[in-house]
Amino acid sequence: EAQVTQNPRYLITVTGKKLTVTCSQNMNHEYMSWYRQDPGLGLRQIYYSMNVEVTDKGDVPEGYKVSRKEKRNFPLILESPSPNQTSLYFCASGQFNEQFFGPGTRLTVL
């Protein structure tokens, strides 16, 4: 089954404790992206990747890092999480105009 998977689905952590949210896709897509969703703000792009080893900032990259060492994986790294990064995060992959979204990761930073 073609899909985008994210782990974990839910995470509660404390300020400053490094964490990684994994994203994997099995559709051989070159393009992958991370978004955060906050009430009243819709989805905002954090980082995206056009291909392996090619990443670029989206609209809200501050406080996040990404890496793209393999085509299928695109982890999101929070080196020192802060409460304002409490949000619902979505990974997506796609080609041309259609992006497929993962199920989301709800992150709470205390």
Added chain:
Amino acid sequence: GQQLNQSPQSMFIQEGEDVSMNCTSSSIFNTWLWYKQEPGEGPVLLIALYKAGELTSNGRLTAQFGITRKDSFLNISASIPSDVGIYFCAGQTISNFGNEKLTFGTGTRLTIIP
């Protein structure tokens, strides 16, 4: 970054009613997309529009790409309970380097009153 104004923010309708929502932008987009998000899930693509003036249908859903390339609307006819969810518009631009950037609207939450 680019801003997409989506309205209305929420709608409360009765089953069987028609629904209309729209998005406007200060910038031009190459592609307009409409997504639906159900609770606990990621957005799912409903309709993609590629050319100014294009009118596309998907079942009871109809969407149009505005002539100015700065707006789009989505209509849902004869709403049913499974239409409940949050609808997002998204505009896509492609840079000279081939980078695909998707900008989302703030969403329209559709609720059907029994």
